[in-house]
Amino acid sequence: MCLGVPGKVLEVDGFVATVDFWGVRRQIRLEIVDEPVAPGDYVLNHVGYAIRRIPAEEIGETLALYESLMNGENEDLMAADVWGEIQAGGGT
Amino acid sequence: MTAPPVKDFEQLKFRDPARGKALAAELARLAAEIGRSPITLMHVCGSHEQAIARFGLRAAFPDAVDLIMGPGCPVCVTDMPEVDEAVALARGGVRVATYGDMLKVPGTVLSLGDAQSEGAKVDVVYSVTQAVELARATGEEVVFFSTGFETTAVATAAVVLAPDRPKNLTILSAHKYILPAMEIVAEIPGTRIEGFLGAGHAATITGWGIFEPFAEKYGRPVVVAGFEPLDIIAGLVKLLEMVRDGKAEVANMYPRCVTKEGNRRALEQLWRVFELEGGEWRGIAYIPDGNLRIREEFADADARRRFDIDVSAVRGYTPPVLTRSCICGAILSGLASPLDCSHFGRECLPDRPVGACMVSSEGACRIWHQYGGRPDLRTLSEPSPPGPLSRPLPPSLTGRGGEGAAS
Amino acid sequence: MITYTPRPAVLDERISMKYGAGGRAMRALIEEVFLGGSVGPGDMDDGAAIRVGDRWLVITTDSHVIHPVFFPGGDIGRLSVSGTVNDLAMMGATEVLGLTCAVILEEGFALDDLRRVQASIAATCEEAGAPVVTGDTKVMGRGELDGIVLNTTGVALTDRVVPDSGLRPGDLLLVTGTVGDHGMAVMAVRHGLDLAGDLRSDVTPLNGLIRRALAAGGEGVAAMKDPTRGGLASALHEMAAKSGVGILLDEAAVPVTPEVRAAAELLGIEPLHVANEGKAVIGVRPDAAGRVLDALRSHPKGRDAAVIGRCLADPPGSLLLDTGFGRRLLAEPEGEPLPRIC
Numbered sequence: 001m002c003l004g005v006p007g008k009v010l011e012v013d014g015f016v017a018t019v020d021f022w023g024v025r026r027q028i029r030l031e032i033v034d035e036p037v038a039p040g041d042y043v044l045n046h047v048g049y050a051i052r053r054i055p056a057e058e059i060g061e062t063l064a065l066y067e068s069l070m071n072g073e074n075e076d077l078m079a080a081d082v083w084g085e086i087q088a089g090g091g092t
Numbered sequence: 093m094t095a096p097p098v099k100d101f102e103q104l105k106f107r108d109p110a111r112g113k114a115l116a117a118e119l120a121r122l123a124a125e126i127g128r129s130p131i132t133l134m135h136v137c138g139s140h141e142q143a144i145a146r147f148g149l150r151a152a153f154p155d156a157v158d159l160i161m162g163p164g165c166p167v168c169v170t171d172m173p174e175v176d177e178a179v180a181l182a183r184g185g186v187r188v189a190t191y192g193d194m195l196k197v198p199g200t201v202l203s204l205g206d207a208q209s210e211g212a213k214v215d216v217v218y219s220v221t222q223a224v225e226l227a228r229a230t231g232e233e234v235v236f237f238s239t240g241f242e243t244t245a246v247a248t249a250a251v252v253l254a255p256d257r258p259k260n261l262t263i264l265s266a267h268k269y270i271l272p273a274m275e276i277v278a279e280i281p282g283t284r285i286e287g288f289l290g291a292g293h294a295a296t297i298t299g300w301g302i303f304e305p306f307a308e309k310y311g312r313p314v315v316v317a318g319f320e321p322l323d324i325i326a327g328l329v330k331l332l333e334m335v336r337d338g339k340a341e342v343a344n345m346y347p348r349c350v351t352k353e354g355n356r357r358a359l360e361q362l363w364r365v366f367e368l369e370g371g372e373w374r375g376i377a378y379i380p381d382g383n384l385r386i387r388e389e390f391a392d393a394d395a396r397r398r399f400d401i402d403v404s405a406v407r408g409y410t411p412p413v414l415t416r417s418c419i420c421g422a423i424l425s426g427l428a429s430p431l432d433c434s435h436f437g438r439e440c441l442p443d444r445p446v447g448a449c450m451v452s453s454e455g456a457c458r459i460w461h462q463y464g465g466r467p468d469l470r471t472l473s474e475p476s477p478p479g480p481l482s483r484p485l486p487p488s489l490t491g492r493g494g495e496g497a498a499s
Numbered sequence: 500m501i502t503y504t505p506r507p508a509v510l511d512e513r514i515s516m517k518y519g520a521g522g523r524a525m526r527a528l529i530e531e532v533f534l535g536g537s538v539g540p541g542d543m544d545d546g547a548a549i550r551v552g553d554r555w556l557v558i559t560t561d562s563h564v565i566h567p568v569f570f571p572g573g574d575i576g577r578l579s580v581s582g583t584v585n586d587l588a589m590m591g592a593t594e595v596l597g598l599t600c601a602v603i604l605e606e607g608f609a610l611d612d613l614r615r616v617q618a619s620i621a622a623t624c625e626e627a628g629a630p631v632v633t634g635d636t637k638v639m640g641r642g643e644l645d646g647i648v649l650n651t652t653g654v655a656l657t658d659r660v661v662p663d664s665g666l667r668p669g670d671l672l673l674v675t676g677t678v679g680d681h682g683m684a685v686m687a688v689r690h691g692l693d694l695a696g697d698l699r700s701d702v703t704p705l706n707g708l709i710r711r712a713l714a715a716g717g718e719g720v721a722a723m724k725d726p727t728r729g730g731l732a733s734a735l736h737e738m739a740a741k742s743g744v745g746i747l748l749d750e751a752a753v754p755v756t757p758e759v760r761a762a763a764e765l766l767g768i769e770p771l772h773v774a775n776e777g778k779a780v781i782g783v784r785p786d787a788a789g790r791v792l793d794a795l796r797s798h799p800k801g802r803d804a805a806v807i808g809r810c811l812a813d814p815p816g817s818l819l820l821d822t823g824f825g826r827r828l829l830a831e832p833e834g835e836p837l838p839r840i841c
Contacts (some may be wrong), residue, residue: 048219109823192837340754
C-alpha cells in the first residue's frame with residue numbers, strides 16, 4: 001500500500017532533512033516523524049516525509065527474530081556475516 | 093565510530109536469496125505440519141503484492157499456501173466518481189497535481205491521463221510538497237488529488253496544517269482507511285481466509301495495537317510484516333505458526349518500523365485534519381468509515397468546498413451497472429477467479445478497467461489478462477516439470493496453479 | 500503446459516502518450532495503422548536493409564522530442580545523432596555514410612540554445628564518424644510543439660545484416676553496460692524530484708563498440724537491439740517474440756549503477772523498464788560469447804558488459820526473470836514509467 005524506503009540522514013535544517021538513499025540524495029520533511037532526527041540516523045521515507053526514525057539496533061533485532069524462525073541448520077548463515085556486518089558498522 | 097555504508101543498510105541483508113530459501117523451507121515444513129490444503133492467507137497491501145511479484149516470491153511458497161491479495165491498493169479502490177471529480181476540475185482549467193499511480197486510473201469516461209492528453213493541466217508529483225511548490229510558483233488554483241491509506245494521508249495532513257500553506261492550494265481527498273475494509277473482507281460469508289498479513293507501513297503510523305480487537309473479533313491471526321523478501325517470508329512463517337496453533341492474536345514482525353502505539357505525532361495530525369466517512373470502494377463494496385474526509389475546520393483547504401464540482405460533463409452517460417456486476421470483491425476475498433466475471437476481457441480491459449483488480453498492474457485480472465491465464469511458474473522451471481498438477485485447485489486469486497495450470 | 504497467449508492490444512479512438520512509449524501500445528499502433536498494407540519493414544526491425552550489389556544498404560529514421568532539451572549527460576542533439584547511429588549499428592551497419600538532420604523549432608526558441616544543440620550534434624557526429632550531409636529547418640507557432648523536434652535519417656553499408664530476430668535456444672544474451680541510466684536521469688529532472696547524485700544519461704553512439712563486437716564474434720553474433728524506450732524488458736520481449744524463443748533473464752547479472760538502483764527504489768520503478776540511449780543487447784551463439792564479451796569489455800563504452808541471460812526453447816515469446824528467489828514472467832511496461840506511492 002505504501003512504498004517506504006529507508007535512508008540515512010546527512011543534514012537537518014528545521015523541518016527539512018537531507019537524506020542519502022544508497023547514493024541518491026533528496027530533501028525530505030520532518031513534520032510527521034515522532035522522534036528527534038539527527039545526522040547519522042536512519043529514517044523511513046514515504047512520499048517525501050520521514051514517517052519513522054529507525055533505531056540501528058532494531059535492524060539486528062529483526063534479523064535475530066528471523067533467525068529464531070529458521071531451523072538450526074541455517075543459524076550460522078544468518079548469524080555469522082550479518083552480525084558481523086552490524087558489528088563492523090557500529091552503532092549510531 | 094563511522095556509520096555503515098548506506099548501501100549495506102538494508103537491502104543486502106533482507107534480500108539474500110539463500111536466507112530467503114532457508115525461511116521458505118520453514119514455511120514448507122509448517123504447511124506440511126498443518127496438513128490442510130489450501131491454507132488461505134490474505135495480505136492487505138499493494139506494496140506486499142508488488143514485492144511478492146517483483147522478487148518472484150510465489151515460486152518459493154509451498155503449494156498449500158494460497159496467499160491472496162486483499163483490498164490493499166488504495167489507488168485501485170479509488171472509485172470512479174472520485175476520479176471524475178478530479179477530471180472535471182482539470183477540464184475546468186484548474187491545475188491538478190497527483191501521484192503517478194493515479195494518472196491512468198479511469199473515471200466513468202476519462203482518466204486524468206486522458207484529460208492531460210486533451211490539454212488539461214495535470215502534474216505528476218512524487219510528494220505533496222511538490223504540489224505546494226506548484227501553487228507557489230504558478231499562482232494558479234492548484235488541486236492536489238490525494239490518494240493513499242493513512243500512511244500517505246499523514247503527509248497530506250502535514251501540508252494542511254502548515255502555517256504557510258498557499259491559499260490557492262486545495263486538497264481533493266480520496267484517502268482511505270484500511271481497517272474497516274479488512275473487517276468487510278473478514279465478514280464475507282464463506283471466506284476461507286485463515287490469517288492476515290498486515291501492512292507494515294500503515295502500521296508504522298497506526299501501531300500494531302489497532303489489529304488486536306480485529307484478531308479477537310474475527311478469530312484470525314494478524315502478522316504485521318515489512319516489504320523486503322525476507323520480511324514477507326518471515327511474516328508468513330509466523331502467520332502459519334499461529335494458524336497451526338489456533339492463535340487469534342497479533343504479532344509484530346516488523347519491529348524496526350512498527351511499535352504498538354504507532355507514530356503518535358502523525359496520528360494526532362491525521363485526526364486533526366481528517367474524519368472518517370463511509371464510501372464506495374471500486375469493485376469491492378460500500379465501506380463504512382472507509383474514507384478520510386477533511387474536517388469542516390479546514391474547509392479552506394478542501395477542494396470539494398472550494399469548488400462547485402460538476403461531474404456531469406465528464407460522465408457523458410449514467411454509469412451502467414458495470415461496477416455493480418463486477419466481482420472484484422469476490423476475487424479479492426478468494427471466492428472467485430477473473431474467468432468467473434462476465435466483464436473480464438470484454439468490457440473490462442487493462443486500458444479500460446472496470447474493477448480494482450484490472451486497474452492495478454499487480455491485480456489478478458490484469459495479470460491474467462496480460463498472460464492469457466494464470467501463469468504457472470513451476471512449468472517455467474527447468475528441468476521440465478513431471479506433469480500436470482494432481483490436485484484440483486480452487487479458483488483463487490493469486491499463487492500458482494488454478495486455471496491453465498491444471499491442463 | 501502454460502498457454503501463453505497475450506491478447507492483442509485494442510487501439511483507443513484518440514492517440515495518448517502511451518502510444519509513443521515504446522511498449523505494447525506503440526507496437527499495436529504501428530502494426531494496425533502503418534503496417535496494415537504491404538509497404539514497410541514488415542519485421543519492424545530498427546531499420547530497413549536494401550540489397551545494393553553484393554552488400555546491404557541499411558537505412559533508418561528517427562524523430563526526437565525530449566523534455567527537457569538539455570538533461571544531465573546529454574541533450575536532444577546528442578540524442579538524435581546517437582539514436583540513428585545506434586539503430587544502424589544494431590543492424591550490423593557500423594560505417595555510417597551520412598545523416599540527414601531536419602529541425603522543427605517552436606517560435607520563441609532561444610538562439611543560444613539552438614547553437615548549443617548544433618554544437619552537440621557536430622561533436623557527436625565526429626565521435627561516431629558520421630557526417631551530416633543534408634538538412635532542413637522549419638519554424639512552427641508558439642505552443643504548436645514543445646521547443647524543438649529533430650529528425651535524423653541515417654544510411655550505412657554492411658556485408659551482413661544482423662536482425663533482432665536471430666536468436667536460437669541456447670544462445671546467450673549480453674548487455675553492453677548498465678541499464679536505466681538515461682530514463683532515470685531524465686525522469687528525475689522532468690518530475691522535479693530534486694534527486695541529488697550522479698544520475699546521468701548514457702546517451703552515446705555505439706557504432707565503434709559494436710564494430711569491435713562484430714569483429715570478435717563474426718557470424719556468432721545472432722541478434723542485436725538497443726533497449727531504448729521501454730527499457731531492457733521491452734527489447735528482450737521483442738527479440739523473444741520475433742525469434743520464437745523464450746528468454747531467461749538473470750536479475751542479479753544485469754548491471755545497474757547504485758544511483759539508478761537507489762532512484763528506482765525511491766520512486767517504485769523497475770530499472771528493467773527504464774530507457775537507455777547508449778546500450779545494446781547482443782544475442783550470441785554460446786561458442787562466441789567469451790570472445791564478444793572480452794571485446795566489449797576492452798572498449799571504454801563496454802567496460803560493464805555482462806552476460807545477462809540465455810534463450811530457451813520454451814515457452815516461445817516469453818520473458819522470464821530469475822530473481823534469485825524464483826522465476827516470474829517479466830511484463831512489458833505499459834506507457835512511460837511514473838513514480839508511484841504504492
